[in-house]
Amino acid sequence: MKLLEIKNLWVSINGKQILKGLSLDINAGEVHAVMGPNGTGKSTLASVIAGRSIFNIDEGELIYKGKDLTKLSVDERAKEGIFLSFQYPVEIPGVSMVNFMRNAIDEKRKYFGQDPISMHEFINLMEEKKRLVEMKDTLTQRSVNEGFSGGEKKKNEIFQMAMLEPQLSILDETDSGLDIDALRIVSNGVNKLRTPDNSFIVITHYQRLLNYIVPDVVHVLYDGKIIKSGSKELAMELEKDGYEQFIK
Amino acid sequence: MFEINKNITGFIEDMTYREQPYLFRMKRMEAANSLRQNGFVFQNQSPVSVKFLKKKFALDVENANTDIGFNCTLENFSPLVYCLVNGRNIVDYGKSDNKIIVENIMNVADKVNELFGSLCDIDENGFYALNTAAFTGGFYIEVPDDTVMELPLQLVSVFNSDCDSMFNVRNLIVLGKNSQLKLIQCDDTFSDHDFFVNNLTEIFVREDAHLDYYKLHNISNDSAAVNSVFIEQESHSVVKTFNMELNAGYLSGNQNVVLGGDFAETYAYGIYLADREQEMDNYVNVEHIGTDCVSQQIFKGIIDDSARSMFTGKIIVHRDSQRTEASQVDKNILLTSKAKAYAKPYLEIYADDVKCSHGATVGQLDEEALFYMQQRGISYENARKLLLNAFVAEVIDKINIEPIKMRVSDMVKKRLMGELTVCDNCVLRCSNAKRQTKYFDNI
Ligand SMILES: Nc1ncnc2c1ncn2[C@@H]1O[C@H](COP(=O)(O)OP(=O)(O)O)[C@@H](O)[C@H]1O
Ligand SMILES: [Mg+2]
Numbered sequence: 088m089k090l091l092e093i094k095n096l097w098v099s100i101n102g103k104q105i106l107k108g109l110s111l112d113i114n115a116g117e118v119h120a121v122m123g124p125n126g127t128g129k130s131t132l133a134s135v136i137a138g139r140s141i142f143n144i145d146e147g148e149l150i151y152k153g154k155d156l157t158k159l160s161v162d163e164r165a166k167e168g169i170f171l172s173f174q175y176p177v178e179i180p181g182v183s184m185v186n187f188m189r190n191a192i193d194e195k196r197k198y199f200g201q202d203p204i205s206m207h208e209f210i211n212l213m214e215e216k217k218r219l220v221e222m223k224d225t226l227t228q229r230s231v232n233e234g235f236s237g238g239e240k241k242k243n244e245i246f247q248m249a250m251l252e253p254q255l256s257i258l259d260e261t262d263s264g265l266d267i268d269a270l271r272i273v274s275n276g277v278n279k280l281r282t283p284d285n286s287f288i289v290i291t292h293y294q295r296l297l298n299y300i301v302p303d304v305v306h307v308l309y310d311g312k313i314i315k316s317g318s319k320e321l322a323m324e325l326e327k328d329g330y331e332q333f334i335k
Numbered sequence: 336m337f338e339i340n341k342n343i344t345g346f347i348e349d350m351t352y353r354e355q356p357y358l359f360r361m362k363r364m365e366a367a368n369s370l371r372q373n374g375f376v377f378q379n380q381s382p383v384s385v386k387f388l389k390k391k392f393a394l395d396v397e398n399a400n401t402d403i404g405f406n407c408t409l410e411n412f413s414p415l416v417y418c419l420v421n422g423r424n425i426v427d428y429g430k431s432d433n434k435i436i437v438e439n440i441m442n443v444a445d446k447v448n449e450l451f452g453s454l455c456d457i458d459e460n461g462f463y464a465l466n467t468a469a470f471t472g473g474f475y476i477e478v479p480d481d482t483v484m485e486l487p488l489q490l491v492s493v494f495n496s497d498c499d500s501m502f503n504v505r506n507l508i509v510l511g512k513n514s515q516l517k518l519i520q521c522d523d524t525f526s527d528h529d530f531f532v533n534n535l536t537e538i539f540v541r542e543d544a545h546l547d548y549y550k551l552h553n554i555s556n557d558s559a560a561v562n563s564v565f566i567e568q569e570s571h572s573v574v575k576t577f578n579m580e581l582n583a584g585y586l587s588g589n590q591n592v593v594l595g596g597d598f599a600e601t602y603a604y605g606i607y608l609a610d611r612e613q614e615m616d617n618y619v620n621v622e623h624i625g626t627d628c629v630s631q632q633i634f635k636g637i638i639d640d641s642a643r644s645m646f647t648g649k650i651i652v653h654r655d656s657q658r659t660e661a662s663q664v665d666k667n668i669l670l671t672s673k674a675k676a677y678a679k680p681y682l683e684i685y686a687d688d689v690k691c692s693h694g695a696t697v698g699q700l701d702e703e704a705l706f707y708m709q710q711r712g713i714s715y716e717n718a719r720k721l722l723l724n725a726f727v728a729e730v731i732d733k734i735n736i737e738p739i740k741m742r743v744s745d746m747v748k749k750r751l752m753g754e755l756t757v758c759d760n761c762v763l764r765c766s767n768a769k770r771q772t773k774y775f776d777n778i
Binding site: 137138139160161162165166170171173176177178179180181182186187188190191192194195198230231247251 | 701703704706707708709710711712713714715717718721722724725726728729
């Protein structure tokens, strides 16, 4: 079953064309790796799927679970199961992790006509997911990402992903700047969420991550388009010989 | 030269002729002279402030009804309550406490002889002169040496008039050596009419005394309040002030603190939430005279619609005030492109050994944070609310009377959602006298 279909997507910001006819199909249960040099539009693709309105969709279609994704607001998309692990997670001073997560979970439950989560249930859920990403207890008592180290921020993204149980998760360079230990923890968190229903888009520069999260398909994104797709071996080729071999 | 209404000048004239203690008559005459010579000195003239000052208010409002049955419904909160009706008569609510002295200032001229007017310079500001010339009453509070007040003291100014009215309320508070007091001051109205209240409070904090001073401002859109507070602190005293400006057509807070003794600490916190055409201005002036003193100013403002705010924060450190620590922060969020916030820091540092910092920001809500929250499934409205609450939380978290902290935080939430216009349960009954008619219910 197709979870996400992107057809001939053209995206610009302030008159600058970033995505130039990108197409991508993702089936339920698949992991897709997206690789490519800096500035080619990987984060833009992630933002557009998440619904960031600063980007203009000039042309093309985004279909999620058979429905037009562009009709949904950012939070509706999230409630429908789209999760973005940010390349640069945002610090929100004064909003506690607990308050933040509770709001997110309760809004989603409300959206599906369910009652708010009980305190007891919520605490148990937090504890379980914290263990999953080996997150320090104190981090959830702080404001969202405030004063977190780079690695802690990335772990926190995976923690939130685990809490919200999305169907389509987009990891935007979640591996950048992580040491081997953190990489293992993050990958482990992702692998625990891999089910026949859940799909992932893993944006990365390094083949390294793909040793832990083994992709079904690897895409090369260059100048706003996917110029090459292949199996996981493609990532090896890229690592060895660079992107240039595919660019003409 | 800014001219005030003829009815105000007429009233001032009238006040000097009334029968009264010599001290007050002299002070009134001095102030009236100052107004005649200097005009109404009024630094921060803006269309809103001028509009209120030009409005015609009655000044000689006698008590319509002193039996106003004030009853604060804050849970787990039973302070000593005194009401001042129309700036004239004090009504106490039984729970009087013989440890402290609460009197109408009109009756204690002999006690305040040395202190009255000693902290404020009437030539500096028209409102100071006006208050001194035209005050009709106010609280005199004295906490004797070594007296620790367990219960907070709540002073409520109640206005109950059948026409638009101006009130000049004059308070004087003395905290004796090593005494402690938590003071809550609010204005309340039981009438549909607009009012302008010009409060002036002089506070003397003796050695080792501790004062927490809360001021809650939640009056109607057609009413205005000027609150001028002068605080003199002796050595090792600690004062915290909380200025909660939730609603008003025009609000102007003047706070002048003189750290006269050594090792004194003063903390001035404030929140201002202005919307529609409102204007909220704050002037804070902290003067370090003693050595080893600490001062901190934290003000946060959220400005909506075409409202306006102005924060002026002064820190003056005299030459011999070594080892001073002084800081000042004013942060503003503008919710629309028409909203305006001005922040003006003034620092005058003459000592060498000083840690001093200041910062002012005026900005919008963080778009990145909004997107981040929405991406987690939080609606735009809710995300916005969470951010605004987080913004003021830094100040609210400092409130150290739990029921007030909860209520203020609740009021701020409601205010930010635009729901305070149906104020069901606010600390003051007042803000919607025009819309609500159940004034005499429990608040
Ligand atoms: N908010 C923005 N405003 C203007 N240009 C942008 C913005 N975001 C991205 N871009 C531009 O779009 C291009 C693609 O950026 P991005 O999607 O972040 O690339 P990648 O993630 O592949 O490194 C870059 O040239 C970048 O400068
Ligand atoms: Mg990127």
